[in-house]
Amino acid sequence: MNTILVIEDDWAVRELFAIELASEGVNIVAIGEAESIREKIRASNPDLVVLDIYMKGKFRWDVLVDIKEENKKLPVIIVNDFDDHSNNPYPLLADGYWIKSYRFFDDLKQKIGEVLQRRQSK
Numbered sequence: 001m002n003t004i005l006v007i008e009d010d011w012a013v014r015e016l017f018a019i020e021l022a023s024e025g026v027n028i029v030a031i032g033e034a035e036s037i038r039e040k041i042r043a044s045n046p047d048l049v050v051l052d053i054y055m056k057g058k059f060r061w062d063v064l065v066d067i068k069e070e071n072k073k074l075p076v077i078i079v080n081d082f083d084d085h086s087n088n089p090y091p092l093l094a095d096g097y098w099i100k101s102y103r104f105f106d107d108l109k110q111k112i113g114e115v116l117q118r119r120q121s122k
Helices: 011-022 037-044 060-070 102-121
Strands: 003-007 027-031 048-052 076-080 096-099
Touching: 003 011, 003 037, 011 027, 011 048, 011 102, 027 037, 037 060, 048 060, 048 102, 060 076, 076 102
Parallel strands: 003 027, 003 048, 048 076, 076 096
Antiparallel strands: none
């Protein structure tokens, strides 16, 4: 069973992610803060991270950089409320990008499936 680490600071959104993604038969570890992310990754040993880049307490891209420094091969899908990063190199560190749209969780689930499939075929 795959484990997905969801990093989202809004409790209601985090719970929605956990419910929706758990319905796909994966183990969900959901946390609401980005502090000591390296320890969280070591403890949960996820197969994939779903990351809200607008977290309180840390610069938005530092969390992604921390994750990739801890484990370069750990896939990360960024979730965000809008797409404003066309000239920003940081999203290139991620394995996918999803604009939050709670009506379209199927799109996120499909992207997660694709990334996990690529990871398992390597």
